Amino acid sequence: MAASVESVETGTLPAPRPGPPPWVAMYHSVGDCSDDPYRITVTPERLGRQLAWLRRRGLRGVSVADLLAARARGRGQGLVGLTFDDGYADFVTGALPLLRRWDCGATLFVLPGRLGGDNAWDPLGPRKPLLSADGVRRAAAEGVEIGSHGLTHVDLTRADDVALKAETAESRALLEELTGTRVDGFCYPYGTVDARAVEAVREAGYAYACAIDPGPLTGPHALPRVHVGQNDTAWRLFLKHRLHRLRRRPVEGT
Numbered sequence: 001m002a003a004s005v006e007s008v009e010t011g012t013l014p015a016p017r018p019g020p021p022p023w024v025a026m027y028h029s030v031g032d033c034s035d036d037p038y039r040i041t042v043t044p045e046r047l048g049r050q051l052a053w054l055r056r057r058g059l060r061g062v063s064v065a066d067l068l069a070a071r072a073r074g075r076g077q078g079l080v081g082l083t084f085d086d087g088y089a090d091f092v093t094g095a096l097p098l099l100r101r102w103d104c105g106a107t108l109f110v111l112p113g114r115l116g117g118d119n120a121w122d123p124l125g126p127r128k129p130l131l132s133a134d135g136v137r138r139a140a141a142e143g144v145e146i147g148s149h150g151l152t153h154v155d156l157t158r159a160d161d162v163a164l165k166a167e168t169a170e171s172r173a174l175l176e177e178l179t180g181t182r183v184d185g186f187c188y189p190y191g192t193v194d195a196r197a198v199e200a201v202r203e204a205g206y207a208y209a210c211a212i213d214p215g216p217l218t219g220p221h222a223l224p225r226v227h228v229g230q231n232d233t234a235w236r237l238f239l240k241h242r243l244h245r246l247r248r249r250p251v252e253g254t
Helices: 005-009 044-056 064-072 090-101 133-141 161-179 195-203 234-247
Strands: 024-027 060-062 079-085 107-110 145-148 185-187 208-210
Touching: 044 060, 044 090, 044 234, 060 064, 064 079, 064 145, 064 208, 079 090, 090 133, 107 133, 107 185, 133 145, 133 161, 145 161, 161 195
Parallel strands: 024 079, 060 079, 079 107, 107 145, 145 185, 185 208
Antiparallel strands: none
């Protein structure tokens, strides 16, 4: 529908209508899940079956940046976002070969302040090694979008102003220096988000940010995601994909 004469003459356009939220899957580690108290790990075998399920249904996993760009052009149908949080070292060995096999893209959210370290923020363990700088560069060279998960994995809703800026702006600068490419995506550690954290991420220059269930804050800088784990068989994935639009708030600007 064309804009009204009044809106054109005054230099404004009608506000865009909210659209259905993009379907973005949230993964973490890909490896041995025998000791997995936080349920953050899927085996390579399970991930392979999940990617195969997507492809059988005519869906293709892509990075969040590619998903949002396609939606902006009206070509997002059939695309789903694949995200991997924390930057575990097993992404290169467990996930990358399967993404290549099934012709899928992904976004990897890493912690530039913990490169080569481990998931020390998880008190119950087990300790999982994180990618080194070389590992992050290797993933980027394979076409994986690199985004920030903050500097050190702290809850931004509890961070003071200095820490908040470091976790958002400083982490972005470090990743851009590391990869030599623009970093557009951010992911809130623990999925926790409030209006102050959203504003800090926006001011740091990110084009989008991923949360889990941001409620009324849902938007380009607080995108909802769906947890995908070891127990998600084809039937569970079908239900999660089908119910996503019904359970999530409409999103403007995506």
